[in-house]
Amino acid sequence: MEDILYLYLPIAEIRINLLLLIGIGLFVGTLAGMFGLGGGIIAVPLLAALQIPPSVAVATATNQMTAASFSGYLAYARRGCVDYKLGAFLILGGIIGSSLGMMILKRLIELGRADSFISLSFMIFLTVTCFLTLKDIIVTTYYQIKKTNPPKPRPTALMRLTLPIKANFVSAKREISIFAPILIGLVGGIFVAFMGIGGSLVMIPAMLYVLRVSEKFTAGTSHLQIIFTTIICTIMHALTSKNLDIILSVILIIGTVIGAQIGAILAKNIRQDIMRILFAVVILLLSINVGYNLLTEPDCMYEFEVLKK
Amino acid sequence: MFFVHIITSFFLLLSLAEAGYDITLDLSKDTLVKNAEFKNEIIKISGLTNQPYDLILKVTGPSLSYRMSKRESQLGLWVKKDKLTIPAADSYLYISSNKPLNTITDDYTLHMLGLNGKVFKERIVKLDSQQNFDVEKEFCFYSEQKGLYLQRPGKLETIAGRFYRDEIPIPERAASGTYEIVVYGFLNGVLVAQQSNRFAIKKQEIYSDLDKLYGKQPVLYALLSIAIALISGFIAAYVFAPHQKINETK
Numbered sequence: 380m381e382d383i384l385y386l387y388l389p390i391a392e393i394r395i396n397l398l399l400l401i402g403i404g405l406f407v408g409t410l411a412g413m414f415g416l417g418g419g420i421i422a423v424p425l426l427a428a429l430q431i432p433p434s435v436a437v438a439t440a441t442n443q444m445t446a447a448s449f450s451g452y453l454a455y456a457r458r459g460c461v462d463y464k465l466g467a468f469l470i471l472g473g474i475i476g477s478s479l480g481m482m483i484l485k486r487l488i489e490l491g492r493a494d495s496f497i498s499l500s501f502m503i504f505l506t507v508t509c510f511l512t513l514k515d516i517i518v519t520t521y522y523q524i525k526k527t528n529p530p531k532p533r534p535t536a537l538m539r540l541t542l543p544i545k546a547n548f549v550s551a552k553r554e555i556s557i558f559a560p561i562l563i564g565l566v567g568g569i570f571v572a573f574m575g576i577g578g579s580l581v582m583i584p585a586m587l588y589v590l591r592v593s594e595k596f597t598a599g600t601s602h603l604q605i606i607f608t609t610i611i612c613t614i615m616h617a618l619t620s621k622n623l624d625i626i627l628s629v630i631l632i633i634g635t636v637i638g639a640q641i642g643a644i645l646a647k648n649i650r651q652d653i654m655r656i657l658f659a660v661v662i663l664l665l666s667i668n669v670g671y672n673l674l675t676e677p678d679c680m681y682e683f684e685v686l687k688k
Numbered sequence: 689m690f691f692v693h694i695i696t697s698f699f700l701l702l703s704l705a706e707a708g709y710d711i712t713l714d715l716s717k718d719t720l721v722k723n724a725e726f727k728n729e730i731i732k733i734s735g736l737t738n739q740p741y742d743l744i745l746k747v748t749g750p751s752l753s754y755r756m757s758k759r760e761s762q763l764g765l766w767v768k769k770d771k772l773t774i775p776a777a778d779s780y781l782y783i784s785s786n787k788p789l790n791t792i793t794d795d796y797t798l799h800m801l802g803l804n805g806k807v808f809k810e811r812i813v814k815l816d817s818q819q820n821f822d823v824e825k826e827f828c829f830y831s832e833q834k835g836l837y838l839q840r841p842g843k844l845e846t847i848a849g850r851f852y853r854d855e856i857p858i859p860e861r862a863a864s865g866t867y868e869i870v871v872y873g874f875l876n877g878v879l880v881a882q883q884s885n886r887f888a889i890k891k892q893e894i895y896s897d898l899d900k901l902y903g904k905q906p907v908l909y910a911l912l913s914i915a916i917a918l919i920s921g922f923i924a925a926y927v928f929a930p931h932q933k934i935n936e937t938k
Contacts, residue, residue, distance in 0.1 A: 385724045389895035390902070393861060394724050430861075442913045449921030457929065499765060610914055617902075617910030625898055625913050632917055636924035644928070673765045679833075680760075681826045685863070686753045686773065 390624035391435045397630060399429065404443070404634020411447040411635070412454065412642020413649075414658050415598030416579045418635070419444050420665060431627070434684055438616035438623040441609050443631045448605035450636040454643035455599025462550035462596045466603040468560035469567070469582060473608055476568020484573055497573050502673060504570075505666040508584045512659035515588075519652050550586075550596035559590060564604070579605055580662075594651050598643075710881030711873050712736050722864055723892040729858040731887060733869065740849030741873030741881065742785070742792040744803060747856050749780025749836070750865030751809050756823060776809035777827060779863040784840040784854050793877045801872060801879075807837075835859040864889045 385394045403425050407418040419440045426436035455461055487496055522529040545554040567581040579601045586592040586600065617623050646654060716732035733745070753775050757768040783803055785792060798804045805828050811820045831837040836859060844854045856869070866888050873881035891899055902909045 387722060387724045387726065387892070387895060389891055389898050392722070392863060394726060442917050445914060446917035446921045449918050450924045453921065453925035454928070457925075499763070502765075613914055614907065614910045617906045617913070621902060621906060623902075623910065623913055625902075625909065625916070626895075628913055629916055629920075632920045636920045637928075639921070640924050640928035673767070675766070676761075677759050677766055679830070680758055681823075681830060682757050682759070682768070683774075683827060683830050684755045685779075686755050 386626065386630070388431070388435075388624050388627045390622060391431045391627060393430060395429060395431070395627075400627070400630040401634040403429075404631040405638040405641075406634075407443070407631075408447050408450070408635035408638020408640075409642040409645070410638075410661065411444075412451045412639035412644075413598075413646045413654070414579075414642075414661065415451065415583055415601035416661075418447050420580060422631070424668070426627075431624075432622070432684060434620055434622040435624050435627070438613075438620055439628045439631065441612045441616055442623060442628045443635050444605060445609040445613060446632040447635045447639045448602040448609065450639040451643055452599060452602035452606060454640055455602060458599075458647070460595050461599035461603055462548055462592070463603070464546065465548050465550055465560055465586075465590075465592065465596070466600045468557050469564040469600070469604045470607050472561035472564020472566075473568040473604060474564075474611075475561075476565035476570075477608070477611070478568075479565070480569035480573055483569065500573070501570075502666070502669055504581070505662060505669055508580070509659065509662045509666050511584060511588050512655065512662055516652070516656050516659055519655070523652070548592070550592040550600065552593065555590060563589060567604075568608075580665075583658075594654070598646060710738050711741070711871055711883040713869065713871050713883040713885045715869070715885055715887055718887045720858060720887065720889045721892050722889055722895065727860055731856045731858060732853065733856060733885075734851070734853040735871065735883070737850055737852065737873055737881070739873075739875065739880075740846075741875060742787055743844055743846065743852055744783065744785040744789065744792060744801075744872045744874070745844050745854055745869070746801070746803060746872070747780070747782040747867055747869045748778045748802075749867050750863055751776045752779045752863060753777075754827070756827070772812055772814060772823070774808065774812060774823070774827065778807045778809075779836065779865075780858075780867065781807060781831070781837045782840075782856055783838070784843045786842065786844045786846045786852065788841045792874050793879070797877070797879060807831075834861055836861060858889070862889060864891050 384397050386397050387394050403422065407422045407425070410416060410421060411418040419437075422440040422443060423433070423436045426440065427433050431439075452461065518529060544557050546557050547554050548560075563582065563585040567585070570581050582601050582604060583597050586597045587594065592600075613623065649657070712735040714734050716730075720726070720729055720731070737743070753773060754777060755771060755773055757771045759766050760769045761767075762769075783789075789798060789803060795804065799806065805824065807828060808820065808824050811817070812823065815823065828837055835857075838857065844852060846852045852871075866886055868884060868886050870882060870884045872879055890896065898909075
């Protein structure tokens with residue numbers, strides 16, 4: 380009976396519990412659906428904890444993100460919560476950024492500074508995002524207690540810049556230069572190339588705090604952008620590392636797509652300020668996890684990983 | 689029972705002499721199939737010798753390349769540095785003997801036969817010989833922790849000086865491929881006989897087919913994975929559509 384619940388992963392070359400994988404998929408999918416995240420940053424450490432080689436976990440999680448984002452995107456698109464124009468410029472910036480990121484990464488690897496640079500920048504980025512989100516929560520809660528409306532947010536540095544070619548975005552309810560989302564997409568793309576994450580961790584806070592986009596549109600637009608990024612990454616992984624495990628991917632996807640729909644329903648029924656608090660908690664937990672891994676002395680100084688032929 | 693064993697051994701010895709071998713080597717299985725039921729397996733080996741040799745058994749798994757990284761503290765952060773590629777190393781190693789290895793033969797012979805932790809098939813070009821040795825030592829330690837490298841001196845059982853047997857433990861994480869088994873026979877510290885055999889760990893048909901598809905047509909494999917992801921996402925969105933509408937009308 381116990382063996383029925385196990386399946387063999389041909390690329391990872393291990394047997395694994397089916398229910399555990401579906402559970403991970405559901406958990407990651409729910410978070411992805413709620414916050415518009417791809418989920419890779421959560422899925423990869425969980426899979427690695429199950430003894431799945433990290434390179435297989437990264438490549439497979441990328442494909443899982445495609446499913447989560449597509450499922451989430453359809454749910455938000457049905458409610459008209461996707462800003463396609465904004466999404467298109469984010470994707471354009473993302474493509475330029477990921478190409479640029481690959482070049483910078485190559486140079487950093489040559490200099491032997493890639494890992495320290497990536498780790499440090501990732502930690503700073505998460506801390507800043509966490510600070511911004513927490514500040515936002517405190518301000519919102521303060522004005523709720525005072526029962527007054529919070530002051531209108533001041534325009535951000537990027538908004539104050541007089542960039543050319545302005546366009547009206549449905550999600551921002553005002554004119555923004557098309558270069559603003561392209562720039563944000565570019566920074567997100569660099570992170571995608573550096574860390575192999577979908578980029579939503581950059582895009583969502585940037586949409587909220589830099590472009591001042593309505594929260595209603597962030598998750599759906601982020602999902603739209605992630606679909607393209609992860610499809611490109613999946614093909615790249617398949618061609619280079621050859622670590623994409625299709626069986627693992629299918630099982631994770633079953634849980635993920637259901638989770639993404641549950642997440643989208645939850646997001647609709649939870650108040651926006653509560654959603655922000657939950658998002659801040661997720662970012663805070665991620666920051667603690669990344670910080671802990673970077674600051675504590677590892678048990679083993681050497682790591683070995685099989686390279687596929 | 690003992691009488692039967694003696695008679696069997698006698699006839700086996702006769703066949704051994706007739707065949708002209710000094711050592712025979714038989715396996716309980718020559719193929720293991722990797723699937724959902726593949727846990728920690730055992731392959732039993734047995735054989736006969738025409739003289740009461742000191743025996744060393746060595747089993748090596750398919751040679752694979754690895755990426756190694758070392759963690760170092762930089763600005764108080766533990767980051768990966770010195771990423772290196774190990775071009776070829778044994779993915780599995782099992783060594784057993786009927787006596788402690790150093791009482792069977794000298795260090796030089798052990799080194800020549802790869803019985804003293806020499807698992808790298810090619811040296812890492814970037815490193816000098818001392819650094820190669822250090823990395824090899826770390827690799828052996830890592831593989832021991834994973835249960836892929838095992839040394840069991842004294843575990844190989846000999847009966848009446850001529851019959852020997854042992855059990856090779858194959859852990860769940862063992863790589864698929866061909867495994868080489870060699871039995872060395874020593875007399876007074878000198879290698880006088882050896883016999884080899886092999887077994888395979890294969891992936892079950894569907895898993896093997898997927899593996900082959902990935903190897904030959906990685907783009908098709910990737911597109912298949914993406915198609916599954918998109919179709920699954922679409923089906924889930926379709927199935928959950930009524931729930932979304934109910935929520936919208938509330």
